[in-house]
Amino acid sequence: MTPLISVLIPAHNEAGYIGACLSALFASDPLPKGAGAEVLVIANGCTDSTVAEARAVAVPQGWTCAVIDRPEGGKIGALAEGELRAAGSILVYLDADVIVSPPLMAQICAALTGDQPRYASGTPQLFPARSRVSRLYGRFWAKLPFVREGVPGFGLFAMNRAGRARWGQWPDVIADDIFARLSFAPAERVRVQASYQWPLIEGFRNLVRVRRRQNAGVAEIAERFPPLLTNEDVHRPDPAAILRLALRDPAGFMTYAAVALAVKSPLFRTRNEARWTRGR
Structure with a gap:
């Protein structure tokens, strides 16, 4: 059976996360009749038990x-090797700490069937955060237009082969997800109804560090x-919209604003900040 979907999971020291990610993926609803799916976990530079x-x-x-x-470590190299081995007509790029809902893969398959270039993602939901500051930040962040509208694609995005042909090798950039999303016009991007759970970074300093990245x-x-x-379709909300959100959730707004201000402060900078920042 030729795989219809190839799921690529770059993983660097994802012990404690990769098992749940794969288990949720394997619990997906059945794909269309005759279709198969393959998963490629590309462990890169791991020093923990991710592979096992x-x-x-x-x-x-x-x-x-x-x-x-x-x-070798590095997400870009992992993506390149995964794509070299992938046999599917649809490519799904999945972070190793994301949990997909059962209907998601089948809905992505339906959205990306055809010869025209297409990009798709699901409806993101946040894992419940452990720290109060992350809960407040996430509560406000989840109401912003970028999250509620369009097709964000953080943590999980997919495209068909015609879409992947838009560029050659992945550029060595911080935001590979943004590069991929903006390589498609808004009319070529599809947000399916099925959800996936995405973890927010824990703690104020980690939120600042990741937001800066x-x-x-x-x-x-x-x-x-x-x-x-020119392919961006979600823009910053106007001040009136922000004010309405702030009035509905003042604690969330204050936390979100504090992180945004701290991002610009030298007091929260650290030496040699990595291009890839987890902050768990």
């Missing part, structure tokens, strides 16, 4: 799973690939 945990997950009928153990990623795309910005 991934190989220990039972693979159900209709799926195949290969765990590739790369000694996200801002740097957006700025890098604007500097290196300015034509892609």
Whole structure:
């Protein structure tokens, strides 16, 4: 059976997460008749038990799973190797700490069937955060237009082969998800109803660190690939909209604003901040 969907999961030290990610994926609703699915876990530079945990997950009928153990770290190299081995006509790029809902893969399959370039993602939901500051920040963040509208694609995005042909090798950028999303016009992007759960970083300093990285990623795309910005369809809300959100959730707004201000403060900068920042 030729795989219809190839799910690529770059994983760097994802012990404790990769097992749940794969188990949820393998519990997906059946794909269209005659279609199969493969998973490629591309472990890159792991020093923990990510590889062993991934190989220990039972693979159900209709799926195949290969765990590739790369000694070299780096997400871009992992994506390149995964794509080289992928056989599916639909490519799904999945973070190793994301939990998909059962209907998601089938809905993505339906959205990306055809010869025209298409991009798709699901409806994101946040995992319940442990820390109060992350709960407040996430509660407000989840109401912003970028999350509620359009097709964000953070944590999970997919495209058909015609869409992937839009570019050659992945550029070495911070925000590969933004690069992929903006390589498609708004009319070519599909947000399916099925959800996936995405974890928010825990703690104030980690929120600041990751938010700074996200801002740097957006700025890098604007500097290196300015034509892609014409495909942006979600813009900052106007002050009146922000005020309405703030009045509905003042604690969430204050937390979100405090993080945004701290991002610009040198007091919260650390030396040699990594391009890839987890902050768990």
